[in-house]
Amino acid sequence: MPNEDNIIDSVLNAPTATDNFDPTIFINDLEPQLIEEGNILVSVTLACGSIREIVVKEDLTYLDDDVPTLEQNSIDEDDMREIMNAHAICYVYDEWEDVSNRTAVYTTNECNWIWNDDAVWGIIDNRGNEGYFSSDEEYIRCGNDSYISSDVAQDRNIYYYDCCDSYEHEDDHSCGNSDEDYFDNTRRHQKTDTLSQSKHWGTNSPTYSISNGMRYTFGVEVETSNGSMDCDEGEELNVLSTYDGSTSGPEYVTGVLKGDYGFNHLKKICDAIKDSGHETNKRCGIHVHIGGQFNRLFTIMLLRLGHKIQDELYRMMPPSRLQNTYCKYIPDYVNEMDLKNYRQYLGRYIHGSGTLLDKHNNKGSRLGGYPSTRYRWLNCVNFSTNSGKPTVEFRNHGASMSYDKIRNWALICMAIVRYAENNQKRIWYNIEDINLNEVIMTSLGDNIGKQIMTYYYKRCHLFADNYAEDGSHYDNLPSGYKRRGLTID
Numbered sequence: 001m002p003n004e005d006n007i008i009d010s011v012l013n014a015p016t017a018t019d020n021f022d023p024t025i026f027i028n029d030l031e032p033q034l035i036e037e038g039n040i041l042v043s044v045t046l047a048c049g050s051i052r053e054i055v056v057k058e059d060l061t062y063l064d065d066d067v068p069t070l071e072q073n074s075i076d077e078d079d080m081r082e083i084m085n086a087h088a089i090c091y092v093y094d095e096w097e098d099v100s101n102r103t104a105v106y107t108t109n110e111c112n113w114i115w116n117d118d119a120v121w122g123i124i125d126n127r128g129n130e131g132y133f134s135s136d137e138e139y140i141r142c143g144n145d146s147y148i149s150s151d152v153a154q155d156r157n158i159y160y161y162d163c164c165d166s167y168e169h170e171d172d173h174s175c176g177n178s179d180e181d182y183f184d185n186t187r188r189h190q191k192t193d194t195l196s197q198s199k200h201w202g203t204n205s206p207t208y209s210i211s212n213g214m215r216y217t218f219g220v221e222v223e224t225s226n227g228s229m230d231c232d233e234g235e236e237l238n239v240l241s242t243y244d245g246s247t248s249g250p251e252y253v254t255g256v257l258k259g260d261y262g263f264n265h266l267k268k269i270c271d272a273i274k275d276s277g278h279e280t281n282k283r284c285g286i287h288v289h290i291g292g293q294f295n296r297l298f299t300i301m302l303l304r305l306g307h308k309i310q311d312e313l314y315r316m317m318p319p320s321r322l323q324n325t326y327c328k329y330i331p332d333y334v335n336e337m338d339l340k341n342y343r344q345y346l347g348r349y350i351h352g353s354g355t356l357l358d359k360h361n362n363k364g365s366r367l368g369g370y371p372s373t374r375y376r377w378l379n380c381v382n383f384s385t386n387s388g389k390p391t392v393e394f395r396n397h398g399a400s401m402s403y404d405k406i407r408n409w410a411l412i413c414m415a416i417v418r419y420a421e422n423n424q425k426r427i428w429y430n431i432e433d434i435n436l437n438e439v440i441m442t443s444l445g446d447n448i449g450k451q452i453m454t455y456y457y458k459r460c461h462l463f464a465d466n467y468a469e470d471g472s473h474y475d476n477l478p479s480g481y482k483r484r485g486l487t488i489d
Contacts, residue, residue, distance in 0.1 A: 077106050080106075080113065084099055084104070088100040090104045090113055091112075091113055092104050092113045092114060092115060093112075093113075093114060093115075102115060102116070102117075103115070103116040104116065105119045105132045106131075106132065107119070107131065107132050107133050107134060108124055108129070108131035108132065108133075109124045109125070109131065109133050109148065110133070110134070114132070114134055117281075118134060118135050118136070119132040119133065119134065119135060120132065120133055120134075120135050120139060120146050120248075121146065122139065122145060122146030122147055122148060123145070123146070123147045123148065123152055123153075123156065124148045124152070125148075125152060126151070126152060126155045128156070133148045135283060136325065138246075138325065140152075140153040140158065140167050141167065141243050141246075141247075141248065142158045142166075142167045142168060142169065142243070143169075143243070146248075153167060156169075157169055166242045166243055167243070198261055199261050199264075200265075201238055201255065201261075201265065202238075202254075202255070202257045202258070202261050202262040202263075202264065202265025202266065203255070203256060203257065203258050203261065203262065204258060204259075204261070205258050205259025205260045205261035205262060206259070207259060207260045207261075208259045208260060209260055210259075210260050210263045210407070210411075210448075211259070211260075211263075211411060211414055211444075212443070212444045212445045212447075212448045212449075214414050214415075214418055214443070215258070215259065216258075216290050216291055216292055216414050216417060216418075217256050217257065217258045217262075217290075217291035217292075217391075218256075218257050218258070218262060218288065218289060218290050218291065218410055218413075218414070219253070219254050219255065219256055219257060219288075219289040219291070219391070220253075220254045220257075220266060220269075220286065220287070220288055220289070220406060220410065221251055221252070221253050221254075221286070221287035221288075221289075222251065222252045222269075222270070222273055222286060222400075222401065222406070223246070223247045223249070223251045223280070223283075223284035223285050223286070223287075223399060224247065224249035224250055224251070224252070224273070224278040224279060224280055224284060224399075224401075225247055225248050225249040225278075225279050225280050225281040225283065225284055225399075226248065226249045226278065226279040227249055227250070227273075227276055227277050227278030227279055228241075228250060228276065228278075229241060229250070229252070229272065229273065229276045229278075230276075233272060233276075234252075237265075237268060237269050237272060238254070238255040239252050239253065239254055239255070239269055239272075240252070240253040240255075241253075246283065246326055247281075247283050247284050248281075248283075249278065249279065249280075249284075250278075252269070252273055254266065254269055256291065256389075263407055263410075266403060266406065266407065266410075267403040267407075270401055270402065270403040270406060271403065273401050274401040274402075278401060280399035280400070280401065281399065282318070282320035282398075282399070283320075283324075283399075284398075284399030285321070285324070285326065285327065285395065285396070285397060285398055285399055286397040286398070286399065286400055286405075286406055286409060287393055287394065287395050287397075288393070288394045288397070288406075288409060288410050288413045289382070289389070289391035289392070289393050289394075290391060290392045290394070290410075290413050290414055290417045291389065291390060291391045292383075292390065292391075292392075292417065292421075293390065294383045294390065294392065296339075296342060296346065297339070297424065298420060298421055298424075299342075299346060299380055299384065300334075300337050300338070300339075300342055300346070301420045301421075301423075301424045301427045301428070302378070302380070302392065302416070302417070302420040303330060303334040303337070303349065303378065303380070304334055304335060304337070304427055304428075304431055305416065305419065305420050305427050305431070305434065305439070306330050306334075306377075306378045306416070307330040307331075307332070307334050307335060307478075308431050308432075308434055309416075309434070309435065309436045309439065310329060310330055310377070310478050311477050311478050311479045312435065312436040313377075313396060313412075313436065314396065314467075314477055314478070315460045315463065315467050315477070316456055316459035316460050316463070317396060317397065317398055317459075317463070318398045318463060319463065319466045319472075319473040319476070320398065321396055321397075321398050322473055322476040322477065323476060325375060326375045326395060327375065327376070327377040327395040327396040328375055328376045328377065329376070329377065329478045330376060330377070330378055330478075331349070333345060333348070334349065335431075342357070343356050343357040344356060346380075346384070349373060349376075349380065350373055350380055350381055350384045350385070351373065352373055374393075375395070376395070377394065377395045377396035378392070378393075378394060378395075379392070379393035379394075379395055380392065381393075392413075392417055394409075394413040394416075397409045408452055408455050411444060411448070411452055412440065412452060412456075414443070415439055415440050415442075415443035415444050415452075416439055416443075418443040419438075419439045419442055419443050423442065436456070437453060440452050440453055440456070441453070
């Protein structure tokens with residue numbers, strides 16, 4: 001039987017990384033051929049699944065029916081680095097990969113290798129040890145430091161403060177103590193008494209041509225991976241800059257916007273962020289809030305509608321949004337909601353599994369913390385509790401600093417809300433006949449609706465290969481869950 005050193009030695013003497021050699025399995029269906037002293041020609045499985053003959057050391061090859069295997073954990077960090085240096089291959093995400101042009105890093109907490117692009121350096125345990133961990137973790141960011149979990153952050157006296165929606169060290173916490181440090185999103189209502197002030201702040205617009213007459217208030221959160229904006233410029237634009245732990249850069253939160261003034265002000269904000277040298281990555285996104293007076297019946301119809309069209313919406317998004325833990329799918333059980341059982345299903349959707357809407361969990365109650373359900377792409381927590389502004393939040397759009405993209409997405413979000421408000425009978429009785437085109441054209445009219453649908457189809461074409469039936473991300477769409485007999489919860 002070959003030992004670990006023997007197996008490692010075989011890897012070190014393997015072909016080049018470009019051969020996609022998979023040293024995890026040796027196949028001896030064919031009689032091994034001794035070609036020179038100490039070396040034998042054997043058949044091996046490549047990463048692509050094909051069979052190839054290579055030369056290995058004689059003492060690593062079985063001449064009987066046994067098949068030696070190599071597990072990832074049998075190679076420690078130092079041995080793997082030796083393999084990487086010698087042959088530019090590494091066992092990344094459970095596969096042997098070429099690392100000649102990419103960097104793989106070792107995650108101490110999981111004892112495996114991942115791509116550097118998917119890794120975060122930070123505190124990994126309660127003892128304060130540092131290391132890499134996956135960016136898929138719901139890690140905490142405070143200032144320039146990252147923590148693998150909220151428990152680890154709390155051990156370093158880092159806590160979440162609801163008043164400023166961010167994590168801070170308890171000694172540095174000043175949230176709400178100074179208007180010079182934090183922008184109060186309600187103060188604009190006190191400072192926009194005149195038309196000129198309304199125009200300056202993007203509020204109380206007398207015209208609504210961009211939104212086809214829709215008078216919803218709206219707000220936008222723009223996530224970035226790097227960069228900063230001058231504090232004075234942020235205050236002038238009435239934009240809050242914060243870190244929420246989900247991205248490595250600041251998140252910019254607009255004030256409450258409305259009508260044409262609001263969209264014009266949004267363009268100023270987008271231009272300022274872009275001109276400040278900010279960057280984005282696949283972890284970043286755009287969150288749009290649509291404000292209004294929403295009741296339980298609206299919520300039921302909105303979720304049923306959202307579930308019906310979510311496949312179409314995700315086809316206009318980059319594939320990175322499919323598996324993002326901060327914009328999860330709407331679960332199948334929303335289709336079972338009605339006015340008799342909504343306490344069960346809405347409670348489950350808003351507060352989590354096993355929670356009913358009752359005197360303790362209702363529109364007038366405040367949450368002790370944010371439930372994980374807020375991370376569905378259609379977030380109803382804000383207007384369904386007394387913990388936030390009365391807004392519907394749309395979380396599934398990918399990162400952007402482009403005003404045109406953000407405006408178009410905001411109009412799509414408004415259209416969905418308007419359709420859910422005004423077409424409840426059709427949603428209830430004819431949900432299977434509804435598609436995104438109907439929602440957009442009904443809410444935005446022929447002129448603006450056609451412009452938005454043209455934009456939508458352009459986005460879908462951009463990502464078409466990913467979502468074709470034979471595409472690599474097709475099965476990750478919500479419909480893929482249904483097709484495979486799985487459920488979304």
